[in-house]
Amino acid sequence: MVTSTSDLTTDKALWMFETMMTIRRFEEQARREADAGRLRGLHSSIGQEAVPTGVCAHLRDDDYVLGTHRSHHHCIAKGVDLNEMMAELLGKATGTNKGKGGTMHIADVNKGMLGANGVVGSNIPVAAGVALSAKVQGRDSVSVVFFGDGAANQGSLHESMNLAAIWKLPVLFVCENNRYAESTPVEYAVAGTSVANRAEGYAMPGVTVDGQSALDMFEVAGEAVARAREGRGPTLIEAQTYRYMGHFGADDPLSYRTAEEEQYYKDRDCIERMKAHLIETGAASQEDLDGIDARATEAVAAAVRFADESPYPQPEELTTDVYVSYP
């Protein structure tokens, strides 16, 4: 089975738009919370919304996603509850992780989100193991790990790609190449500058895709997910994207890149392009899209209210969950 954008139903296209819009509004709010000193360690995913959206459009709740330090967009695309996410960011007991994990560690297994991870490259082998688990248990679920261009230089990626290839594991290695690892440009750090090419050494498909196009992401991911589900093995996808903000709260991106470069990518904004597509194809009117945006904005506002009204964890929580059981 090969997915193409012709397989994209109007409902799915609108879901993708709403998902991206929700991510954008959530991240804008997270930024405000960070500026107000209510949350620390924020890594914004603004600009990268299309990548997990196009992938997760093909996933079920029993498929797993694993993320990075920059994972709010992965969580939202996988269907994690916004209220619980915002509560987690603010360290509340009602958060996805009871306030213990925070922005870099959001997890919700019921939605197949097996966790963001603050150690670069650390989740990649775990994703291979999740795929192994599905295979051994005879389930047709797949595993997707998102990671940055920086993480592509960790040995963990190479070891995991080899494992996944020799065992034909149902896993997608999705590199979000946003051109920078902190302030380090990809052309400096990645030899040969292509991450996708690295698939060749492990005898798996390596695809480069415009990660600012939700439609292209949908198409490429559809093929890779189908391949994994049918037992034909892993795929490496390099999604070319851009982070609009600095690496984290406090850095000035203009100390390592130009305003012209930023503008170039902002002119190819994934949300604007999806809007244009929906209007051109008659799938939605401007009014419809404004309505979706309003709904996303309200969902985020409701999440903040929920988080604000939620209690902080009790002091006893400090030492619970260290073990499942401990004498």
Place this chain on the structure above:
Amino acid sequence: MVTESAVRRLTYIQAANEAVHQLMESDPRVIVMGEDVAGAAGREDQGFIDAWGGPLRLTKGLIQRFGPERVRDTPISEAGFVGAGVGAAATGLRPLVDLMYAGFYGVCADQITNNAAKIHYMFGGKVSVPLTIMTNIGAGVNSAAQHSESLYSLFAHFPGLKCVVPSDPFTAKGLYISALRDDDPVLIFNHKMLMGLRAGPGVPEEMYEVPIGRASVAREGADVTLTGIGYTTQVCLQAADDLAASGYSAEVVDLLSVSPMDEETILESVKKTRKIVIVDEDYPRCSFASDVSALVAEQAFDYLDAPPVRVTPPHTSVPYSTALEPLFMPSREGVVEAAAAVLE
């Protein structure tokens, strides 16, 4: 030694930064490697240079002075560049390698514990590895479980590694200089709560060493010994103020080196005060704090008026929430309370 006239108020980061500048200036074998130690790598021709100067700005200015041959931004490949540090150190360089957070040690643990720590011994003393690794430790800024650990106890477990934990700008500069001049692998643990600190005796401009393996008495006292390490030395000093207000004279021993451990200074202090409160932010089990406690119990038992007390986090990972994280870290109040208990 240190002349009073030269004393200046630098932050911890400025002091360490100055040390590295002077070390690179005085010894061409010193090179620096790590992620974003300069930043914007390869973009000098576009006018971008030294964009970050390290995640803490601790290596700011180095690339402009010493160039990209000696100041190297690395890909995110800790096993690769820490291991490269071992090889470079074994063959004539004195690399300073930045491991951004101690929690990332796992990515390159093999290079640290199997190579850096053991090469000198395994090769019959014929090869040395004068490698210095600096890394960021500690809780306090809601960085959660993977970015807030202390972990020096873990490295002290390995023979062959030296581990130092500066507590203020003065000890930071002196320990950086000692570490990079040392012929053994040394890990320097920088606590994030100390980075902007200007307290302490002030920082002389000239190069000086704070000896590795030596503790220092940060405040003299007679009634109880408080031992601190890194950030907890500051906590102990604050607690000592509070205790003084209640009429008790606390001696604060700043341990500074986790390995080698300065047994003598600890024992001397305890023999004088007959009571000890050991304050440490690392995990409590099999830790430096338990080592100090064992030392005192084994070698100063007859002098003690009360059993040694440890003030540490509970046996748990570091929580994110602002409601929980302060409960993890040893606090001024916690130290005062523990001291009050042994003083009674």
